[in-house]
Amino acid sequence: MSKETIKKILREGKEVNAMGSAISRPNQELIIMRGIPGSGKSTESKKRVGNGVIHSTDEVIEAQYNYREFFSNMIANKDFAPLSKAHSENFKNAVASMKGGKSPVIIDNTNIKADEAKNYVEAALKMGYDGKNISFVEVGTGGQSAESLADRNTHGVPLDKIKQMIQAYNSVGPMTLEKVLGAKSRFGNKQRKIAMVVLDDASKKKLLTAIGSQIPEGWKIYAHHMTVNFGKGLPEDLKGDLGTSVSIRATAVGMSDKAMAVKVEGYHSDNDLPHVTVAVNIDEGGKPKDSNLINQWSPLGSHINISGIVTEEVLQ
Numbered sequence: 001m002s003k004e005t006i007k008k009i010l011r012e013g014k015e016v017n018a019m020g021s022a023i024s025r026p027n028q029e030l031i032i033m034r035g036i037p038g039s040g041k042s043t044e045s046k047k048r049v050g051n052g053v054i055h056s057t058d059e060v061i062e063a064q065y066n067y068r069e070f071f072s073n074m075i076a077n078k079d080f081a082p083l084s085k086a087h088s089e090n091f092k093n094a095v096a097s098m099k100g101g102k103s104p105v106i107i108d109n110t111n112i113k114a115d116e117a118k119n120y121v122e123a124a125l126k127m128g129y130d131g132k133n134i135s136f137v138e139v140g141t142g143g144q145s146a147e148s149l150a151d152r153n154t155h156g157v158p159l160d161k162i163k164q165m166i167q168a169y170n171s172v173g174p175m176t177l178e179k180v181l182g183a184k185s186r187f188g189n190k191q192r193k194i195a196m197v198v199l200d201d202a203s204k205k206k207l208l209t210a211i212g213s214q215i216p217e218g219w220k221i222y223a224h225h226m227t228v229n230f231g232k233g234l235p236e237d238l239k240g241d242l243g244t245s246v247s248i249r250a251t252a253v254g255m256s257d258k259a260m261a262v263k264v265e266g267y268h269s270d271n272d273l274p275h276v277t278v279a280v281n282i283d284e285g286g287k288p289k290d291s292n293l294i295n296q297w298s299p300l301g302s303h304i305n306i307s308g309i310v311t312e313e314v315l316q
Contacts, residue, residue: 017131024128029104034111035139036165038153044139045108052104055094060086068156088313095123096243112169114183121180126239136175193233195312196225197267203306210304211253219279229270233312241310250304254294258286261294
């Protein structure tokens with residue numbers, strides 16, 4: 001937020017939070033849980049949730065995979081992108097809950113280091129939370145020894161990892177808002193993001209029903225998203241849309257020998273030609289990015305109204 005914007009808010013007599021945003025959600029609460037696996041952190045979350053909601057990356061993983069196999073496969077393949085994706089999904093879900101007015105929103109991750117909570121805290125402040133309503137619950141070890149935590153945790157985190165986590169937790173000390181806001185992003189200055197409008201299932205089905213007959217046989221179907229920005233993430237003035245549903249409309253269909261797409265309008269995109277990749281000719285080496293090279297477009301008889309969720313993910 002610019003200095004001029006902050007000055008304007010102050011002139012209007014509005015109270016601002018630690019990020020200079022006007023406090024527009026004074027009664028909503030964000031709770032960041034901190035604790036070692038097996039410490040009773042999740043049990044404590046359930047005691048505090050009331051009419052609110054709990055968001056946990058572990059639950060995102062467990063909804064799609066066998067938890068232990070998930071981590072075993074990542075270690076074996078030396079590919080940790082799935083974990084980053086799970087964290088992004090949990091963050092997106094939490095932002096949607098905050099945007100929807102849920103309170104408290106509880107982040108039931110280990111949150112041992114300050115940068116782990118940074119995205120959640122910054123999102124809340126940008127959305128208009130009062131910093132006084134962002135709290136950190138220090139469960140720590142729950143009074144258990146490392147050996148007991150290794151036995152108690154339900155996800156099979158080994159003893160050596162538990163000991164490392166305890167050491168890191170103790171070195172950070174009690175978490176504060178100032179520590180979180182002052183923490184460097186774990187991705188440093190190299191963090192790159194893609195911002196998208198990800199089509200909901202009904203819109204994907206609607207789009208494919210309308211033009212699916214035009215997809216060549218054997219092509220891989222996508223119909224997944226419209227890119228808002230590749231590399232920088234959501235523009236500052238659109239941050240408030242994160243996790244919300246927006247409407248767009250398909251106006252034309254285009255095809256090359258490698259890709260098929262629909263031209264769309266109705267929401268901001270940095271692309272010269274905003275579009276949704278519909279299908280790709282993978283047998284000929286086609287990739288979704290080949291949609292950017294389509295130069296032959298045919299107007300649709302009538303616009304196809306579709307919608308999707310504004311999403312931001314870290315690029316690997």
